[in-house]
Amino acid sequence: MNIILVPTDFSENALHALKYAQELYKNARTEFYILHAFADKVYGRFNNSTVSERKKAESDIGQQVEKQLDTLIQSVKGVPSNPLHTFHAVASFDSLVDGVNDFVNKLNLDLIVMGTKGETSDHKTTFGSYTIEVFKYVKCPVLAIPQDFEYKQPKLIMFPTDYMLPYKRRELKLLGNLAGEFKSEVHCVHISDFDVLSHRQEDNKLFLKRTLAKAYLYFKTIPVKNRVNAILEYIAENNVDMLAMVNSRHSFFEDMLYRSSVDELGLKIKIPFLVMQNLPR
Structure with missing residues (x-):
């Protein structure tokens, strides 16, 4: 059994990485955990708000993220779905690196698969630009998939x-x-x-x-x-x-x-x- 975490920001780049992971492990029993870390959304928009306002924002945004994750999982299961694959949604009120590291420790992950857009990415808005931080600070192997790379077997x-x-x-x-x-x-x-x-x-x-x-x-x-x-x-x-x-x-x-x-x-x-x-x- 493989346990794989795929962080997502709901972009095409992140979706591309998830589909690559599904193809790479299509013949293996695999649990996919699809994670979205949303603490920045709360602290960025509600930093000057009261504690109660931030708590409400955390709850509201968390519910929205859970719905987005469920929709994403339904869209990638396939028809027919792969019986070897199971999917779990993870809405994490944390930073990306901390949220991923928590799950590395909790689930003893085998691999993290994520997208990367490269040198011109905007560090404030583009998920792919955080790939280097995950490389450096997360205690688990990371497989980064370039946005334009079409799947082929790694011969x-x-x-x-x-x-x-x-x-x-x-x-x-x-x-x-x-x-x-x-x-x-x-x-x-x-x-x-x-x-x-x-x-x-x-x-x-x-x-x-x-x-x-x-x-x-x-x-x-x-x-x-x-x-x-x-x-x-x-x-x-x-x-x-x-x-x-x-x-x-x-x-x-x-x-x-x-x-x-x-x-x-x-x-x-x-x-x-x-x-x-x-x-x-």
């Missing part, structure tokens, strides 16, 4: 790695199961000018081989260059269907000085982007 998955991280088995199992379902190639791409790995790197590479046993694994090394450009070039040259990366935690000082590769790719990537969190769960 070739790129997994950039320096073999330095002691990967978490559960996160890699998600990737391995996806690759096994579609008989996918997984290209583990090391961006380095050196072919010789340290003992630590060799151990982590061996762990990858064991954990991703269901995939057709290929190990590649490409020369050092701008990391983001190297990944984007590899995607274009090899017709990659999905990008998978592990989002390791950086220091506060490092984040102040540099934008991480995951941040930049989240704005530029044109294919589904699976971001796994290297955290115990």
Whole structure:
């Protein structure tokens, strides 16, 4: 059983991500939780109101959101509906990141699927622009679906790695199961000018081989260059269907000085982007 959360702002972009998730897991028993976080609507419009007025607004908007979610679920069930899929509506009086994290902890989620519109999105009004925040702060794998990407099976998955991280088995199992379902190639791409790995790197590479046993694994090394450009070039040259990366935690000082590769790719990537969190769960 897969447990998947799909945040929505009721836009076409969010609907597109939900339909992608349904197609990706069409042959698997899956529970979909469709979440809309609406605290910003209350505090934004009623910030200067009394407590009782805000409470009433919370109740009224919450009821409206529940109706919208029910309508959305009815529209995506299909005729006939997939007997392997069940849907649940979640109206969350919280911010997006906090609301999603609450459900990650409550339901022990396997995956979050959401849309992203990219660099030109308006951070105040466009749901897709919050995808990077979810990448960085939510303790669960996130699969971001670009608005214009038409569904196709992920036959070739790129997994950039320096073999330095002691990967978490559960996160890699998600990737391995996806690759096994579609008989996918997984290209583990090391961006380095050196072919010789340290003992630590060799151990982590061996762990990858064991954990991703269901995939057709290929190990590649490409020369050092701008990391983001190297990944984007590899995607274009090899017709990659999905990008998978592990989002390791950086220091506060490092984040102040540099934008991480995951941040930049989240704005530029044109294919589904699976971001796994290297955290115990």
